[in-house]
Structures are given as structure tokens and as C-alpha cells.
Amino acid sequence: MLEMLSLLACFACAEAASLPAPGGGTPVDVELVLAVDISQSMDEEEFALQRAGYVEALRHRDFINAVRSGTNGRIALAYFEWAGVVRDDGVIAWQVIDGEDSADAFADKIASRPFRSFRGTSISGALGFGIGLLEKSAFSAPRRVIDISGDGPNNTGRPVAAIRDAAVAEDIVINGLPILIRPSPSVSRLDRYYADCVTGGDGSFVLPIYAASEFATAIRRKLIQEVSGLTDGRSLRVQDAAPVDCMLGERLRQRFSDPYFPELDR
Template identity: 55%
Template sequence: MLVTVAMFMGLSASPTVMAATGGEVDVELALAVDVSRSMDYEEVQIQRQGYVEALSHPDFINAVRGGMIGRIAISYYEWAGDVDQASVIDWQIIETAEDAKAFADKVAARPVATQRRTSISAAISYGATSIVSNNYRGMRQVIDVSGDGPNNIGVPVQPVRDKAIEAGIVINGLAIMLRPSGTVTGLDKYYSDCVAGGPGSFVLPVHRIEDFATAIRRKMVMEVSNIAPSPKVHRIATEAKVDCMSGERQWQDFLDR
């Protein structure tokens, strides 16, 4: 475990506060929320509200209560070119509707702001470090990454993703596809091939701003309940894997001009 912690601490800023109490939970769920400037203020605000509504929704509470233990540990942080340390809401137990509302109120109280660049690798690294260094023992460990573009700064995303999976962490994605993302094959496929991973992992696309809240709630219910969407069949012979380094190369080309 200590080796795993050290591995991730070398990739991103580590969480500064550990939960004071621990215990067994059904899932440790880290919510990694994109606030890069490719999303406008309205989109960031609606995304934030989507998380607040999902945390307070009866479907989410019922999913928590329906687990073998009936409690989860959850954390929240926002990221762009790096993780915004001021945005971190540290690990908290959710067992009741009151617990969920208290956490939702903390999320709602955060000021809405955007930052430059998109480092999915930093978001995954921070979440993985936070999971392996907290005091909870989850039957499952999940990083829930939302984003509207490919990794374009920092450590390449694929090796960081792979190390998190090796540590037993599942990574799911919410691909925000309201406008072109800079990926040739589509952001949902980029997230499927380069970001998401681990047993039962999935990616949900969002194509319309009015679908944010429903998609976020559905994603969180599936993560708590360990229910994956129906698998899609891809014709491997005709559908190539995404080049996960394309975003990093495009950004480096821009810097080299």
C-alpha cells in the first residue's frame, strides 16, 4: 500500500488532509469534476448543480442503502490543468439522506470558477492517491472523472490510468460532448480507450446541457450499485484504438511554435 501511495504522490499534488475516522464501506467514490475553460460559466454551473441534485436524489440514497454495508465514503474535487486544492471536499461517510444533503451543501457552497488547461492525468493521480491514503476500506474503489476534452498538459494520461487500475481502482467517465472536443473519433471513445478502466468501468456521454443532471445521477447510482450499462459490441477489425497521446502532442506542437 505504501508503495502505491508513493507512486501516485510522485505524479500530482497529494491530498493534505486524511479522514479522521474510517471503517468499512461499500465503495470509496472520488468525484473528479472538470472546470477547464473549454467549458463556459453556464456549463460549469449546471454541472455543479447536477452533482448537488444527484447527491440529494432518492435514487442515490436508495442505492447507498441497498449496498451490503449500506454506507459509502465520498470525496469531491475540481480540476483543470491541475487539481484546485481549494475545491477539495475531503472524505465523508454517506449513510443517510441527511449525510448526503450535508455533502451536497458543501458542493453547492463552492464558488463557480474555471481554470486553464486539461490534465486528466492530474485528476486521476490525485484521486488514486486520495483513495489509497484514506482510512476507509471499500469493497470497491472508484474515481469518477467528468471532462470535455483530451489530456493536453502534464503527465500522459494512459500510464497514470494504468497504474490506478493496477492498484485496484476503477475509473469511470462522463464525456461532456456539448461542442467539438479536439478528438478525431469522439470524446466518448477517447474516454473509453484512454481514461476509463477496471472491472465494470463505463463512460456516459452528455450531448445536451439539459441532460447533465440526469446523466450525473445515473452515473453515481450505477457506481454505488455496481451496475454497468449494457456493453456495446465494437468491430475490432474496423475500429482502431484511439491515440491517447494525440492531445499531448498537439499541445506540445503549440508550445514549440
């Protein structure tokens, strides 16, 4: 399984192998990867709210206290932006967060990034890239987490459930932040899609955002849970809808690009 995971990770994110990683196996309480959607389906308001939400959460006193409350009092954090692909200049490499100064420095790096977007939604590629970052981190942690946001289903690259399953088999937890402020009429239950097809692992959760006003609070709450490792009873494991098709995005993409092509409908 380890060889399979490495193959999937390298296939999806060859760039991760070239990123610098801290040496020495520094012990931390969690290795946390933030994977942030910048696909063209996100509009300028959603970009701005998402960016501000992460910056505010990292600087918030409750987040700092959660970091300091762990056994080691520090975490390892990495960040990247994704769409159909992950670009080298969209990555903020691993940094130890151990207090206000280091958290502010990381938040400053996110805040200074230019706003941009690209075509495609490859959740599988994003997860693969996150796996690669975790494999190359050189930290020592009892928990490894990928935190992924998005406003649509996977429609590019490998099937998302296969990458998710490979990650979970290696004890990587995947949590989801589906953005439902202006949901697509073709994907009525993106929260259920994230629950069934994207997230997984011990204690994993889905935390959907339905209104612009919820962004900052939801992101802060999610980061605090991921840092502390405590399960919040309010977090959503979607159970109130029928299971969804994990190939939904691929089917929609094929239908829109060639409505007369029948294979994916069989």
C-alpha cells in the first residue's frame, strides 16, 4: 500500500519532491496541510473571503492557544492553492508554528499572495500534492492532516475516491470545507459529495459554508479542531441525504464538453 500511495502522490504532484523540507525530524503535534481552491468557479468575493478567513484564523488568539496547548506546543504547517493543477508559485513550504510571531509570519505570506484563478477542479490532484508534502516533510507527528476547501466536485485528473482511500490507508486524515455560498444547480449536495468522496480518516469531518458571513468563524473553528485533535460535536458528518456518485464531476464535464458521448452515462 505504501508503494501505491507513493506512486499516486508522485503522479499527482511531482513538484512536491523539489520543495525544501526542514530536517531533523522535529517533533510536532500535527502536520497540517491547507489546500485552498482557486478554480475559476470561485468568484472574486469568494476568493477574498476565503483568503481573509485563513489569515484571520491563523492570527486569532484561540488558534494560538490551541497550538500551545499540545504536548510539544508547536505544529508544522504548509499551504498551497490548487485548481486543475498545483503550480510551484502557489505553495508556501513547511513552517513550524509555535506562537504568535510564527503564526503572524505565515498569515502574512498568505495575505501577500496575488489573487488569481485557473481552469479545472482536480481535488484528486490537490490531495495527491498534499500527500507528497506530508511524505517529504521530515517532521515527526502523531497526526497528519490535509484540510481541503472547494466549491465543486472533482472533474480533472484521477478519481478522487481512490486518492482519498490511499491517503486514509496511511493514516492521513482529510477534512473538507465545501463552499456553498452560490452552489451550482448541477451539484445540489456538495457537502454530501465531500463526505462520501473526499474526506476520510479517524475523526475526519465536513464543515460546509453556506453564507459569506460564516467564512472566518468556520475556518477558525476548523483549524482549532485540527490542531487540538478534539472532535467538535457540531461538525458535520453528512447523514441526511442519499449517497452521491463520486464520479459526478467527471460525468458533468463529459456531458458539457460532448453531450453526444454516452460512455460515462452507462
